[in-house]
Amino acid sequence: LLDLVISGKVSKVIITYKDRLSRVGFDLFKYLFSKYHIEIIVMSELTDKKTDQQEIFEEIISLLNAFSMRMYSSRRKKIKEALEDKEVNKDG
Numbered sequence: 001l002l003d004l005v006i007s008g009k010v011s012k013v014i015i016t017y018k019d020r021l022s023r024v025g026f027d028l029f030k031y032l033f034s035k036y037h038i039e040i041i042v043m044s045e046l047t048d049k050k051t052d053q054q055e056i057f058e059e060i061i062s063l064l065n066a067f068s069m070r071m072y073s074s075r076r077k078k079i080k081e082a083l084e085d086k087e088v089n090k091d092g
Contacts, residue, residue: 005036014041023062 018026
């Protein structure tokens with residue numbers, strides 16, 4: 001999408017919700033796209049007006065979710081490695 005925006009092949013980007021474009025940093029994309037005169041239309045904002053506090057809260061929740069999933073994935077990998085090491089030491 002960024003390549004299409006930079007090359008001028010896009011005039012509008014229409015998304016259902018902000019997080020469909022980016023979990024975090026939506027404002028950065030909005031700023032970048034505006035530099036290339038690209039309009040971002042968020043369909044949910046047309047019908048669901050949120051306060052700044054609601055948007056910040058949702059952004060924080062999204063960040064926490066992404067962070068916790070990364071931690072879970074890392075922990076799961078370490079447990080799997082520990083189990084594999086235990087099997088190797090048991091057989092060896």
